[in-house]
Amino acid sequence: IEHLFLSVSVESLVCNKCSASVFGFCLNSGEENSFPSISSFSGFTQQGCRVNDTACNSSTNSSLLGVTYTTAITCCSTDKCNPVTNGHVSL
16 A cells, blocks of 8 residues: 655745725734735725635625625735735725
8 A cells, every 4th residue: 555645835924914994094904924815895905814825816796785896806925915005996
C-alpha cells in the first residue's frame, strides 16, 4: 500500500482592514493577517482579509429594502495590496 501526502504551504499576508465605511470613508481602520480582499457596493465598502480565495473577482446582485445593489469582491496577493479606503465612490 502506498500513501501519498500533499503538503501545501500558505503564506499569511498583512492586509488593511476596514469593517465598515460609508461613501469610501473608513469608520474603523486597522490591519490583519490572511488573504486580502475588498468587497463593496455603491456607497459602502468592507475591507480586510479572507480565509480563502474562492469568491475573488466575483460579484453578486442583492436587494435591501427594495433597493437593488451589486456587491463586488476583488482580491490581491501581496502585503497591504488592498488600498486604504480613500473616499472614492463608484456608481
